Amino acid sequence: MKLYLVQHAQAVSKEQNPGRPLSEKGFADAAKMAAFLLNAGVLVDEVAHSGKTRAEETANVLAKTVWPGKAAVHLDGLGPNDNTDHLLHGAEAAGGDLMVVGHQPFLGRIAARCLTGREDGVTVGFKPGTIVCLERDQIGWQLSWMMRPELVGKP
């Protein structure tokens, strides 16, 4: 099974819009990452987001490619400071390939927990639009790949 951890793409500031939707660059970066996933042949069994606008918008752009015909779903427990138990236990119980779009520091904590057993065991450098692919086998979770928008789709 695979777990794709995605930080929402760049959003506008609270001052510009308290709901913090994606910025123009954020939408462009999400589209670049979606095109990259399409080329790489990535498909998942579910795309979930935290419920915040910037995560939902990012998730919907990616879902068109990796979960065709479906709209990303809201999942509790993906907030910036939520406990990582809910997602980790849920993902391991469900067993399929799951993509979640959320926030820092949550994503860094769950990535570190999967990879080292401790939420501060490794620093995974999430930036807006970053995708980390973790794969679980008999031994446990391992890093499969990690990409960020600045490395993708430079025309």
Added chain:
Amino acid sequence: MRLYLMRHGKAEFGPEDADRRLSARGREDVSAVAAYLGGQDIAVSKVVHSTLARARETAEIVSAQIAPGVELEEMEGIEPWGNVKAFASVAETWTDDTLVCGHEPFMGEAASYLLTGNPHGGLVEVKTGSIMSLSRGPYGDGWQLRWMMGPRLVRGAKKEED
């Protein structure tokens, strides 16, 4: 400072392990990753490779894209069963962005040791032709993972159906 840790591409079999060259598929894979990196904003000013031919060949292909004109350096101690802690203590002294071409299990253990302090944590197994980027701040901050990719990811799924 950025460190790029790469494993050699798939190699031919041969009687002498140190002399094994990249296979045609290995060269294709490494070239695909090199071409991808060459299209990005990446410049490396130091390139080291192990004493084994397949790592040197990999370094030659990748450095042509991201380190043009840089003289390759052969480094002992980063062979498949090299000493990860000895390597880390040398890497800590580097100030230039550096590409290191080596082997498994060494590369995965080196990455794991730099990032977590534990070489045997099972953090990552670096597949042939794959590369990861780590960075470290200027003020004694620890290492962090920036990205990781391999030939299957950059060549695309459609091209894998051969």
